[in-house]
Structure formats: structure tokens, C-alpha cells
Amino acid sequence: MLARVRTNRIYVEIRGMIPGTLLQCLRDTFGRRLILKCEWGERLPNVLDAPLYEREPGKMSPGAWLRYFRQDRGLSQAKLGHELGGVSRQNVSHMEYGRRQISRRMALKLSRYFGVRADKFIG
DSSP states (O other): OOEEEESSEEEEEESOOOOOOHHHHHHHHHHGGEEEEETTOOOOGGGGGGHHHHHSSSOOHHHHHHHHHHHHHTHHHHHHHHHHHHHHHHHHHHHHHHHOOOHHHHHHHHHHHHSOGGGGGOO
């Protein structure tokens, strides 16, 4: 099995048989940033045990999805606005709290940025 973690300052890669206690520690510390890959012949981990399935809520508004993905990446509203091409922090806040509708164009930008389907951001 290969366990890989990549953050802004940390890059960890472990190969071979990973003890369960170490794997759990990595999951607790890094959450969704932990990537597990099985080598040929190894048993795949159950995808339903992945942190995404444990934490991702079911039915949410487009703004709530925006807030969920932003916080999951550890971004402030201002930083996300900058990453999206100069959107103000106030506009990001208004989109998150439903005071401003997320346009289709913005939904496509968010979709590409977060790597999810655009319909999450369209109401």
C-alpha cells in the first residue's frame, strides 16, 4: 500500500505494509489530504470509510457547498476570492450565505477549482 500526504509544507510517502495505528493517525491528522493507493494484489480499503463520506452532508444549498469546500481546503473567503480572479471577500460571503446567487459562470469556475460537479453550486 502507498500512503501519500501533500500539504503546503509537508510531503510524506510511505510504501509497504502500513500498520493500522499509523494509518489511523495519518487519517486523523490529514483527513482528506491523505491519499491511499493499493499496489497490485492488495485489498482495497472500503471507500465508505473515507473521511469524505464521514463528513460530507447530504442535502445542502449551493452556498453551503461553497462554504464546505472552502473550509475543507483551509481557505479564507478573501483567499478564495483572490484565487477565483479577484472576487471580493464580501461577494464570497454573500454567495455562501445565500444573499447573492452563484451564477453559472461562477459555478463553472468553482467546479474547476474544487474538482467537483458544477451542479453543487447551482440552486
